[in-house]
Amino acid sequence: MEQAIYDYSSYASYRETVDELLESLRQLQEYSVSLSLDNTAKSIGDVVEKVENEHFEVAIVGEFKRGKSTLINAILGQEVLPADVLPATATLNRVTYSKEPYVMVEYKNGSSEKVDIEHLQDYVTKLSYESEKKAQTVKEATVYYDTEFCKNHVDIIDTPGLNDDEQMTNVTMSILPEIDAAVFVISANSPFSQFEKEFLENKMLTSDLGRIIFAVNCFGTFSKEDEDRIVETVEKRIGSYVMDKAKRVMGENSKEFDVYKRKIGKPRVIGVYAKKALMAKENNDAAMLEESNFPKFENVLETMLTKERGSITLQTLANKIMSAGSEIINSIVLHENALVMETDEFMDKYQLAIEEIEGIRTKKREEFVRINNSANKVYEELQPILDGYWTNIEEAALKVIDDYQMCADDLKKDKLRLVSERLTTKIKEEIENTAQIICEQIQNDINVGLSEEAVRLQSFEEEFYASINRIQEMFAVPAKANNNGGAADTVIGSIIGTGGIGGVFVGFREAGVKGAILGGVTGLTTWLAASFLFVSIAAGGVFISAAGLCIMALAGFAGTFTGKFAVDKFLVQERIDKYKLNFKNNVKKQFHEMRINSDFSESVRQQVYRSFEGLKNQVEEETEIILKDTQKTLDNLNEIKVNKKTMSENEKIRLQNIAEYVGSVLADTYNLHKTLADEMNYDE
Numbered sequence: 001m002e003q004a005i006y007d008y009s010s011y012a013s014y015r016e017t018v019d020e021l022l023e024s025l026r027q028l029q030e031y032s033v034s035l036s037l038d039n040t041a042k043s044i045g046d047v048v049e050k051v052e053n054e055h056f057e058v059a060i061v062g063e064f065k066r067g068k069s070t071l072i073n074a075i076l077g078q079e080v081l082p083a084d085v086l087p088a089t090a091t092l093n094r095v096t097y098s099k100e101p102y103v104m105v106e107y108k109n110g111s112s113e114k115v116d117i118e119h120l121q122d123y124v125t126k127l128s129y130e131s132e133k134k135a136q137t138v139k140e141a142t143v144y145y146d147t148e149f150c151k152n153h154v155d156i157i158d159t160p161g162l163n164d165d166e167q168m169t170n171v172t173m174s175i176l177p178e179i180d181a182a183v184f185v186i187s188a189n190s191p192f193s194q195f196e197k198e199f200l201e202n203k204m205l206t207s208d209l210g211r212i213i214f215a216v217n218c219f220g221t222f223s224k225e226d227e228d229r230i231v232e233t234v235e236k237r238i239g240s241y242v243m244d245k246a247k248r249v250m251g252e253n254s255k256e257f258d259v260y261k262r263k264i265g266k267p268r269v270i271g272v273y274a275k276k277a278l279m280a281k282e283n284n285d286a287a288m289l290e291e292s293n294f295p296k297f298e299n300v301l302e303t304m305l306t307k308e309r310g311s312i313t314l315q316t317l318a319n320k321i322m323s324a325g326s327e328i329i330n331s332i333v334l335h336e337n338a339l340v341m342e343t344d345e346f347m348d349k350y351q352l353a354i355e356e357i358e359g360i361r362t363k364k365r366e367e368f369v370r371i372n373n374s375a376n377k378v379y380e381e382l383q384p385i386l387d388g389y390w391t392n393i394e395e396a397a398l399k400v401i402d403d404y405q406m407c408a409d410d411l412k413k414d415k416l417r418l419v420s421e422r423l424t425t426k427i428k429e430e431i432e433n434t435a436q437i438i439c440e441q442i443q444n445d446i447n448v449g450l451s452e453e454a455v456r457l458q459s460f461e462e463e464f465y466a467s468i469n470r471i472q473e474m475f476a477v478p479a480k481a482n483n484n485g486g487a488a489d490t491v492i493g494s495i496i497g498t499g500g501i502g503g504v505f506v507g508f509r510e511a512g513v514k515g516a517i518l519g520g521v522t523g524l525t526t527w528l529a530a531s532f533l534f535v536s537i538a539a540g541g542v543f544i545s546a547a548g549l550c551i552m553a554l555a556g557f558a559g560t561f562t563g564k565f566a567v568d569k570f571l572v573q574e575r576i577d578k579y580k581l582n583f584k585n586n587v588k589k590q591f592h593e594m595r596i597n598s599d600f601s602e603s604v605r606q607q608v609y610r611s612f613e614g615l616k617n618q619v620e621e622e623t624e625i626i627l628k629d630t631q632k633t634l635d636n637l638n639e640i641k642v643n644k645k646t647m648s649e650n651e652k653i654r655l656q657n658i659a660e661y662v663g664s665v666l667a668d669t670y671n672l673h674k675t676l677a678d679e680m681n682y683d684e
Helices: 013-035 038-052 068-076 127-134 166-178 193-204 205-213 222-249 255-264 272-282 286-291 296-338 343-383 385-386 389-403 415-472 487-498 501-511 523-529 548-561 567-574 576-597 600-642 649-680
Strands: 057-060 093-095 100-109 112-115 138-144 153-159 181-187 212-217 268-270
Touching: 013 038, 013 296, 013 501, 013 649, 038 255, 038 296, 038 600, 057 166, 057 296, 068 112, 068 153, 068 181, 068 212, 068 389, 093 166, 112 268, 181 296, 181 600, 193 415, 205 296, 212 222, 212 296, 222 255, 222 268, 222 385, 222 415, 268 296, 272 286, 286 296, 296 415, 296 523, 296 600, 343 385, 343 415, 385 415, 385 600, 389 576, 389 600, 415 600, 487 567
Parallel strands: 057 153, 057 181, 093 138, 181 212, 212 268
Antiparallel strands: 093 153, 100 112, 100 138
8 A cells, every 4th residue: 555755845835745644634524523532523623623623833033223014025936025224113013924915904902904015114113213113012923925935834924123122032932932933133234232141141041042043134244254253253152052042051060951952952153145035036036035145044944944843833733534444443343343243242342431431530530630740749849949038039139249340430410210110120130131041940850740740641651551552452353254354453454564554553552553542743842851852842831831830920020120210419418338338238138028928839839730631630631531422432332232233234335344444544654653752753
């Protein structure tokens, strides 16, 4: 039997593979409905609905005037977004595919408006007073445009310049945890401003590096040798900043840090000429395009989305095909064997099968108790961090005051308020940065605990599939009693020597697909717990990203730090150390109020238990799909046996056709599953 060859190395081939897998799932859903496998059919429908309209989302970020909009236009191959020598983008702009070009403007008040694409800059830029005022009312503008790039189910998000406006910087930061990849644009003319350095050291989550491309935008003001040297320097600095932070989060000698170093490797830093690339594409100049180094950048982005991020989606689809296909084969085998079995014998085995199902559920409840115990253990082990949380942040804030350089002139009345404002800003930045590191450390510990529990659950998974196999074996009958083999036996027997469904199905029944209940990729949960990459996507959303905890924590108290301290004449007349002492006392007072009003320990406790509850929900959902449908099949067969019904020849032919199709799909999908697992678990 000819096996399908799946390719997902390019946007087009990836989408084709997704569509093929979706088509297989839709057919399996039809078969599930016809066999009364209602839970299997519903779970297939949920996966199909989630994936069929899925788009990759790529955000372009960076400080203002780094050439972000020009780079986007170069990706799209035409000047779609407004670009100017002044800071232009003032809102989030999304570019998505449509044959008809237009813009849909979504306002902050909830209303929306369709506008002509020629008027885009009037709504989303700072190029005039009127457009800037209009942009302040806009939440997001979606540009629908006929571009080859977006036709591949990829959306581009143009973000306002970081460090141009605090509110818009926060908008940009808020979307980063939600996107699939980001391109951080750095100017070769001024690489690594202080803001860019602080962003990498403090704002960027440790997990982000695996889905960021750093594009060093060259403007032709340096020689080629100097530009290459700039790109190399940027790469070294990023690697140093990120690894230093990973050491602080995970611990330099931890297993998680070792895995992180292997998985992340070197940061992706590429020098490009965005403007030259745009001109080359507009003029169809292949030589100029090669000179721009843009093809290399585009290849890296394509690989990141399809071979890395996309493989998660492919594995989700493959796992659902294998699970649903196996259930269909199981149901056919049960039907055929039960109908040739003597009624009394069937009734005895039916009762044993029901008891086996209840036994599985009892074991599952026992596993849930163990999962609860693991959650308790994780929370208990976090207590030292939680106990020192407020103290560490307060000490960091007070150190800012101690280290702040002041002179006598700063105590003058006209300057003192400015000094207070600057100190307050520095304190807020420090408590945010310190809190983020602590939150990432906490989330790392939670994810490590989840990972260990996922590994432990593999033994339950093996027991689960062993029990399902025992139910199948209860109803096994000799081939001669089944008219020389039924539909499923015919299919399995015909290709068992070819590496097809025979070996796959038997292997799946004997040991299960490792990790199938928790996402379907061998060892993936372990890696995700160590590296945080795509944690909200894999394993059915079991894992919670570090970003969620950090944002929750900062929203809980950093925003309440106002720094509205009294500045009276007494302070003006005192020496600097007395001023600082008074400032520190005010800070301590505000920390005391924040500590009272924000129960951080309780927030972390809820995060821990939500995470482990997600693990339980995943196990419950995946096992009950199989158990409920198995029991329903047995109940239906019991009714048939009681009423002494038989299987018609047409029904036998129908089941054989289903078994042949499912066997073929399972064989192909198993090969894809193995390939994906091997690629995603290198250096495991």
